[in-house]
Amino acid sequence: MIPARVDSLAAGTPADAVTIDEAVQLFYARLRSANWTVQPEDEARALCFCLLIRRLDPTVHPRTVAAILQGAKGHAFDATTLVNVLASLGFRYLHVMIDPAALDRRVMPALVDPFGASPKVLYIEDDHLFLFEGRSGHHVPARGQLDPGDIFVFSRLIEEDQPTSRRMRAATGRTWFFALMWRFAPQIRVMLVIAMGLNLLSLAVPILILAVHALVVSTGNAGALGYLCLGAGLVIGVEFLLRRLRSSFATWMTARLDYLVGCASFEKLLNLPAATLEGAELSAQIARIKSFEAVRDFLTGPLMASAMELPMAALSLLLLYYLGGMLVLPVFGVMVALCVVIWVAQRQTAIAMRIAANESSLMQQFTLESFAKLESIRADGLGPRWLQRYRELSGREQMAMMRLGNIGIVAELVAHGLVGISTFLVLYTGAHLIWAGSIGTGVLIAAVTLQLRALAPLHATVGMVARLEQLRNAIAQIDELMGLDEEETAERRSIATFKLSGHLQFSGVALRYDSKAPLVFSGFSLDVAEGEVIGIFGPNGSGKSSLLKMPLGLVVPQLGGVRLGGFDIRQLNPADLREQISYVPQHVDLFSGTVAENLRICLPIARDSEIEQALDEAGALETVRQLPEGLQTVLDPARIAAVQPLLRDRIGLARALLRPAGLMLIDERPSAMLLAGLDEDLRRILARRRGERTILFVTHRTDFLRLADRVVALTGDGGAHVGPLDKIMSVL
Secondary structure, three states: OOOOOOHHHHHHHHOOOEEEEEHHHHHHHHHHHEEEEEHHHHHHHHHHHHHHHHOOOOOOOOHHHHHHHHOOOOOOOOHHHHHHHHHOOOOOEEEOOHHHHHHHHHHHHHEEEEEOOEEEEEEEEEEEEEEOOOOEEEEOOOOOOOEEEEEEEEEOOOOHHHOOOOOHHHOOOOOHHHHHHHOHHHHHHHHHHHHHHHHHHHHHHHHHHHHHHHHHOOOOOOOOOOHHHHHHHHHHHHHHHHHHHHHHHHHHHHHHHHHHHHHHHHHHHHHHOOOHHHHHOOHHHHHHOOOOHHEEEEEEEEHHHHHOHHHHHHHHHHHHHHHHHHHHHHHHHOOOOOOOOHHHHHHHHHHHHHHHHHHHHHHHHHHHHHHHHHHHHHHOHHHHHHHHHHHHHHHHHHHHHHHHHHHHHHHHHHHHHHHHHHHHHHHHHHHHHHHHOOOOOOHHHHEEEEEEEHHHHHHHOOOOHHHHHHHHHHHHHHHHHHOOOOOOOOOOOEOOOOOOOOEEEEEEEEEEEOOOOOOEEEEEEEEEEOEEEEEEEOOOOOOOHHHHHHHOOOOOOEEEEEEEEEEHHOOOHHHHOOOOOOEEOOOOOOEEEEEEHHHHHHOOOOOOHHHHHHHHHHOOHHHHHHHHHHOOEOOOOHHHHHHHHHHHHHHHHHHHHOOOEEEEOOOOOOOOHHHHHHHHHHHHHHHEEEEOOEEEEEOHHHHHOOOOEEEEOOOOOOOOOOOOHHHHHHHO
């Protein structure tokens, strides 16, 4: 590879080629208008970041970048933040310390962060090398020697080429967690080398015992004792340093793994189909994210140390055989017995742990049900019966936990007995060998120490069989989660090549919530023209909310299909699809953050003026202006829900209005909110947006249904009627 030099590339560049990149300036201004706060000293780097984005991925949408920058809010836009944002956009980086003139053109664009100067971007344009000055925003031909500094080069991170991707795991046969651990192979090798060093140092103890007995005790000469003490101190010091180094490696690797597994698990949960998540309990979702705790305990606890010390057992046996010959036989026999104890205890623990988990799950379900229905339990006088159920379930749970604990206690008692037997046999055999003159007293003392060292890892493992089973279950749970099919498979960060219209079609849709449940509706078909307003009503459980969620892909029908803008929604990327639909759920969720941030959830690049316009149309602008800091007031979701529920619902409406979508879905609003004034807001929105957006809304009020062009009446027994309100009412 011959590096492309600055001098040779710039030779044919005109001297006066100095330009200002208006596209970068506009991109930067668009992000700034979305409340991206950049300190004056960071503006040069922010402009360089915008140019890098435009060069690395010209199709990236500003809203994607703005959404990521919202997560980095409050941090100085330094080199670390820039790298993290680009990593979130799917780019890896390489930090190099070389002369910028020696960079190969194939790795450009590159961020040059000179020491004591403003950042710059080095890039190729029409086979010429240019330098983008972040401070001035100018593009100048790169000539001569460039200032030295940190250089960052970026490349697209291809998910399918990662060791943890499904394709690579299928090729290598590794599980997800093992593939992730493979990234830490260099660190694991270093830890194994350190463990080997510690194992060798541990052999110094019996060797020192032999030396003291041979050079001091037997001869009566204390002159060598000082040198032996010095050697012992040196061994202790080196062992301390090695153990500290091993702990540092283990702590770093644990923290890194914890971060990677936690982020990957959370991202996986976000990308799973809605039906997969709705069928699982909240406790199960939390348990999936917290699965790594058992792995963390293994890496930082005594179990990891015992695993690293297993080679010590073989070394101790070899040295024991070298010193005492026949003394190794009882130790080897006890080691085999300990392995059998571990195997039996592991099998029994696995069964007992599954039983205990089932009992704990039943107890947890009962507790949640009790708190949810506490008022009904009191009103119906079910307290004594509920207390009896609690005693039964609690007793079953505690008995299962006791049986699980007893397995470990019995296994540990057996292990203690085996170690005692081993010590007795070594002493017994050693005494006979001493009487026979085969070994000396010092060898027997060293042999006892060696046999304890050889048995220590297996002895410790017996007491941690339950943790081993928890570790195995945690890894299996992580692998199971990461092996689930995601909802999203297409590229998410590029600009949509088309904008969907509001033309919505349901074709022969059939839906049931469970395989054993009756059909909610069957053969439902509806063709909604662009700009049409459709009202939906029906009894509870008739599928009104499910019908609204179908265009979003949140509810998948068993039969039939849904088309939006002429496209089958199954052919579209779910994220791109939902970005083109405005949706007001039945229960509006607010997040801890400012009013503006809660609105920008649906449109990260929204300007403050656009947010105010949406709030005004939803009837919430005056209320927001009365808040202490207006749009920048930090909301407390729990307090808003209790004190100002009307504001919460109006913010939900404003979110839907803020998103420039051709289809708007409004689920049924609570009667209390409608009576408090939300009904006038809905009337105003329906009147103003009629013809501009296709609107589907759910309501039980006849006065709202009269605002619709057509009405859908769901009967709850699988049927549906579509038509003008008067005609539908005459049929029903």
